[in-house]
Amino acid sequence: MPNHFQKFVFLGAVVAAALFSRIAYPTLYTGKKGGAGPAAAGAKVPLFVFPPLANVAGGDTQVSSAASGQAPRAAAGSSDGSQNAANGSGDGNVMPPQYSAAFRSTAGAGSPNFTAKGSALPPVIASRASLVADLGTESVLYGSNIDLRWPLASVTKLMTATVVLDKMDLGQRVTVTPAATDADPGQTLLQAGDVYTVSDLLRVMLLPSSNVAAEALADAYGRDGFLAEMNARAAAWGMGSTHYDDPSGLSPQNQSTASDLLRLARKIYVDYPQLLAITRTPQVTITELNSGRQVPVKSINDFAGRSDFIGGKTGYTDEADGNLLSIFRYENQPVLVIVLGTNDGVRFANTLSLYQWFTGNFK
Numbered sequence: 040m041p042n043h044f045q046k047f048v049f050l051g052a053v054v055a056a057a058l059f060s061r062i063a064y065p066t067l068y069t070g071k072k073g074g075a076g077p078a079a080a081g082a083k084v085p086l087f088v089f090p091p092l093a094n095v096a097g098g099d100t101q102v103s104s105a106a107s108g109q110a111p112r113a114a115a116g117s118s119d120g121s122q123n124a125a126n127g128s129g130d131g132n133v134m135p136p137q138y139s140a141a142f143r144s145t146a147g148a149g150s151p152n153f154t155a156k157g158s159a160l161p162p163v164i165a166s167r168a169s170l171v172a173d174l175g176t177e178s179v180l181y182g183s184n185i186d187l188r189w190p191l192a193s194v195t196k197l198m199t200a201t202v203v204l205d206k207m208d209l210g211q212r213v214t215v216t217p218a219a220t221d222a223d224p225g226q227t228l229l230q231a232g233d234v235y236t237v238s239d240l241l242r243v244m245l246l247p248s249s250n251v252a253a254e255a256l257a258d259a260y261g262r263d264g265f266l267a268e269m270n271a272r273a274a275a276w277g278m279g280s281t282h283y284d285d286p287s288g289l290s291p292q293n294q295s296t297a298s299d300l301l302r303l304a305r306k307i308y309v310d311y312p313q314l315l316a317i318t319r320t321p322q323v324t325i326t327e328l329n330s331g332r333q334v335p336v337k338s339i340n341d342f343a344g345r346s347d348f349i350g351g352k353t354g355y356t357d358e359a360d361g362n363l364l365s366i367f368r369y370e371n372q373p374v375l376v377i378v379l380g381t382n383d384g385v386r387f388a389n390t391l392s393l394y395q396w397f398t399g400n401f402k
Contacts, residue, residue: 119192119193119248119288119339119353119354119355119356119362149178149180149401150173150176150178150180151173151175151176151178152173152175152176152178152370152372153173153180153370153372153401153402154401154402155400155401156400156401156402157399157400157401158400159396159399159400161181161393161396162392162393162396164378164381164389164392164393165381165382165385165389166183166378166379166380166381166389167184167187167189167360167379167380167381168183168184168185168187168189168296168297168377168378168379168380169181169182169183169184169297169376169377169378169379169381169389169393170182170183170185170297170298170300170301170375170376170377171374171375171376171393171394171396171397172301172374172375173372173373173374173375174301174304174305174308174366174372174373174374174375175372175373177301177302177305179298179301180397180401181393181396181397182297182298184297185296185297185298185301186280186296186297186298187296187297187379188280188294188295188296189294189295189296189359189362189379189380190288190291190292190293190294190356190358190359190362191288191293191294191295191354191359191362192288192293192354192355192356192358192359192362193248193250193287193288193352193353193354193355193362194288194295194300194352194353194354194362194363194364195253195283195285195286195287195288195293195354196244196245196248196253196286196287196288196352197303197304197307197314197352197364198269198272198273198283198303199244199253199256199257199265199269199286199287200241200244200245200311200314200317201272201306201307201310201311201314202260202265202268202269202272203237203241203256203260204241204311204313204314206260206265206268207237207256207259207260208237209236209237209238209241210236210237210238211236211237211259212234212235212236212328213234213235213236213237213240213255213256213259214232214233214234214255214259215229215230215231215232215233215234215235215251215255216231216255216258217231218254218258219231219251219252219254219255219258220251221254222250222251222253222254222287222289223249223250223251226249226250226251228243228247228249228251228334228336229243229249229251229252229255232329233327233329234327234328234329235255235325235326235327235328236326236328237256237259239325239326240252240255240256241256241317242317242320242323242325242336243325243336244256245314245317245318245352246317246318246320246322246323246336246337246338246339246340246343247336247337247338247339248339248352248353248354250287250288250289253285253286253287253288254285254286254287256286257286262286265286266283266284266285266286269283269286270282270283273295273299273303276302276303276306277299277302278295278299278302278303279299280294280295280296280298280299281294281295281296281299281303282294282295288354288356289356291356291358291359297377297379300364300377301375301377304364304366304375304377307350308349308366308373314350315349315350315351315366316350317350318338318340318343318350318351318352319342319343319344319345319348319349319350319351320338320343320344321337321338321343321344322335322336322337322338323335323336324336339353340352340353341387342365342387342390347367347368347369348365348366348367348368349366349367349368349373350366351363351364351365351366352364353386355383359379359380360380360381360382360383361378361380361381361382361383361384361385361386362378362379362380362381362386363376363377363378363381363386363387363389363390364376364377365377365390365394367394369397369398370402374394374397376390376393376394376397378390378393
């Protein structure tokens with residue numbers, strides 16, 4: 040009899056604990072299906088699934104030594120929540136805001152270009168890392184987990200673009216290979232056998248964030264050498280916590296930190312203004328050279344076309360969730376806002392919250 044009673048008490052305790060966890064932490068039971076898209080109906084998958092190299096608890100990660108030599112192509116999928124502008128993006132996960140609050144920290148009351156005019160606290164946003172900086176001086180005005188390594192997703196393509204601009208002839212004809220289309224077989228914009236100029240593929244890579252365009256450009260240059268150049272630039276530009284494993288951002292081993300991305304954004308702002316000009320353009324038309332077909336291409340960046348938006352890049356994978364790097368012009372000075380690991384559907388809203396806090400409290 041006592042044994043039966045003890046088993047009954049133990050079973051009751053287990054049931055009570057399970058019910059409590061469902062009530063107290065409902066987001067832990069939010070499901071996500073593979074690739075971009077809404078949460079799978081009825082799925083019960085833990086929300087916080089971290090990539091192999093991202094040691095979130097410790098805020099540090101060691102890059103795999105396997106990165107040397109030919110990097111494997113990542114499995115097919117979107118690296119910013121959209122194969123092309125028509126395919127859409129987003130997912131249904133919501134990261135609990137208390138995560139960001141627990142790590143929130145400010146980093147100084149002003150910069151050489153901006154002084155404080157208000158005392159409001161920065162907004163609490165659901166993200167793994169975030170940053171607001173005076174890009175002209177690289178002064179961090181707000182930072183949360185800025186040295187946490189995190190998967191870059193399609194923010195990778197900013198570095199890819201710098202290599203293209205420096206190392207390739209923009210008028211060169213590039214044939215899209217079957218290997219390139221394997222990076223994103225569901226997309227319809229670029230097909231194997233299509234021929235475009237480097238210039239057009241660069242715009243397709245940055246506006247609808249085409250993974251196929253990124254791979255086609257790297258293949259045309261020589262993929263091994265292209266990746267070596269990306270990583271050499273990261274090292275030369277002081278991005279010591281950054282590693283690139285592919286040119287598109289599909290691999291979760293493409294990792295960086297908000298502080299490293301600040302250095303990259305400054306380099307691009309100073310030396311690659313044409314790159315930023317592309318990213319702030321709402322729509323362009325490209326030409327498939329075999330047929331002469333004109334193809335309209337739209338940006339998936341909500342800020343494109345905004346008068347104070349200088350440029351930036353979106354990013355999304357299952358491992359990274361939503362990333363966004365944005366440069367705005369305020370008081371005729373560049374202001375950088377970065378959010379990493381935020382819900383794909385609110386990365387623009389989170390960026391605006393931080394930017395509006397900045398403009399309301401600095402002049």
